[in-house]
Amino acid sequence: MCDAGDHEPSSAAASRDGLSRRALLIGTGIVIGATAIGWDLFSPDLSATAAGTYLRPCGVVPISSSWQGHRNRNPPSGEPGTDYAVVVGTPIRAATDGVIVDRKDSTTTATGRYLALRASDGNYIRYLHLQSSSVPLGARVTRGQIIAYSGASGFGSEAGYGAHVHVSLWIGGTPLQLGFTNSVDFENYVEGGPIQPPSEDPVPIHQSSSYQWNSVVPRGVWTRIPVASDLYWLAHSSATVKETGDVSIYLTAAKVTKGFQLRIVAETLNASGVVVASSPQPALEIPATAAEAPNSLTFGQYTLPYSLSGPIRLFAEIRSLNTGLRVEQVTVKKNYWLS
Ligand SMILES: [Zn+2]
Incomplete structure (x- = not known):
């Protein structure tokens, strides 16, 4: 449903969480430790809730597949969103104030574990492929609050996808009301505007x-x-x-x-x-x-x-x-x- 084709399903792959979560990103000419990535890159501003003020889930990190990139796939993604490339176990912060209205705790299907946030402004946000979350269904959360930890879950495995968090956004309704493919580009609603793609071609x-x-x-x-x-x-x-x-x-x-x-x-x-x-x-x-x-x-x-x-x-x-x-x-x- 979500992004089949995004990464290789790995029902046959074996991996151990404790080790894979320490995999590192390699940065500009040097190796950056996991602690340098995505941690506390912003201090929450609890007053802002309108579109255009959303927080990215893990701060400014590389985007491994854009919303447009999801739509340009063949076949197109069933749930276009933004893939933020972060190591497994990276804290995910709520984009805005709202209520957790849906959650899935199993690794089954393309989404793996997910959380859905009904924002106070009426919009709807889903965070896919999670490692874990301790925020219960129905919980009210505030902008910037850590609501989950990123993973690679999907297709029945902890590593069904490459490590990243996929964020989908729908304006004014639920994906069931509006259609899963009628999401909008979350990057256009974040504070400060979208990160420019690393090249002129947004499709990886x-x-x-x-x-x-x-x-x-x-x-x-x-x-x-x-x-x-x-x-x-x-x-x-x-x-x-x-x-x-x-x-x-x-x-x-x-x-x-x-x-x-x-x-x-x-x-x-x-x-x-x-x-x-x-x-x-x-x-x-x-x-x-x-x-x-x-x-x-x-x-x-x-x-x-x-x-x-x-x-x-x-x-x-x-x-x-x-x-x-x-x-x-x-x-x-x-x-x-x-x-
Ligand atoms: Zn994705």
Whole structure:
């Protein structure tokens, strides 16, 4: 209903919340810790409730898919909204005063967990793909109040989507009254006006590829994962071209008796193209799938929102926790902008 096609459903993917919530955004030439993102970027002004004064859910953060981008998809999103790229566990603040009039606590369907806010001005706002919320149905909330924590939930899994919060807005009615596709661009109603898209094209470029690696990886050693024959880069920027987006890597592995770990590494290059720094992002551990059949496969997924500026490139690594593990297929999906 909401944004099928936004990100890869991962019913088959395994992930652990405690680790994935520490995944980091990579910022302008440096690695920014999660604590620097989205926390307390504004102090609530409790007097303002009219349209044009809404607060973004997590402050000023990269937009991984705009409202127009949702509408331009093929097929178009069933619930166009703004995707704010934030790591799992980022506090979400109420856009304005209102009442929580709907909430869903399961990860089922495309929306995953959500909260709906009936604003005091009569408008209706939904926050999708949440990790958690302790605000009960019927609660009155005030502008700027933390009402939930962001996640990647959807399609029956905690990681059905890449980590982000999706915000949809309807003017003067509920989505059932007005139609789910008749939302408006939330960014046009926020305090200070919309963030300019990172490029002139508001529609992110979608890239998808699969590669049959069919390689046994050694136990206990971080091993670089190819995404095509002799190609390792998930994303890269240069001194003149920035790249912003989110990338997911999906692995299918055989002979997984214990498990494996995944991580993405950012390499910074100097003007001569020599690697001068390497910044591994936190590892995500994928346990072995319960071995009901002797040849069962284990699936792993790692998703990272990123913003690269300067000569930086990203690649992924795997570390097996048992001997004999063989990675069969590597799939990479990206939504990104160049600017
Ligand atoms: Zn979305």
